[in-house]
Amino acid sequence: MLELRPTCENCDKPLPPHATEAMICSFECTFCSDCVSLLGNTCPNCGGGFMPRPIRPATNWKGDNYLGHDPASTTVKFRPVDWVAHQHLLLRLQGIPPEQR
Secondary structure (H helix, E strand, C coil): CCCCCCECCCCCCECCCCCCCEEECCCCCEEEHHHHHHCCCCCCCCCCCCEECCCCCCCCCCCCCCCCCCCCCCCCCCCCCCHHHHHHHHHHHCCCCHHHC
């Protein structure tokens, strides 16, 4: 189950469970869409690409699969990007689309 982290790892912007601007990589690194644009759709932690984070239903529509039963994480992972290191990563991955990394 996705952790649904509460903030952007780079800018610390709040990303509540219903945030449509929350983006994640396959390791659930979580960034806001503004930071993902600045990052060139490249996760600074793993080099993967980002996808929109799914919204977990707030209402128990079926089988207790909702926020009330499985709440979002409250653990903040604030890890501002080292922009110099990220530029080096972008150069290494230049021209390689996320699905081929």
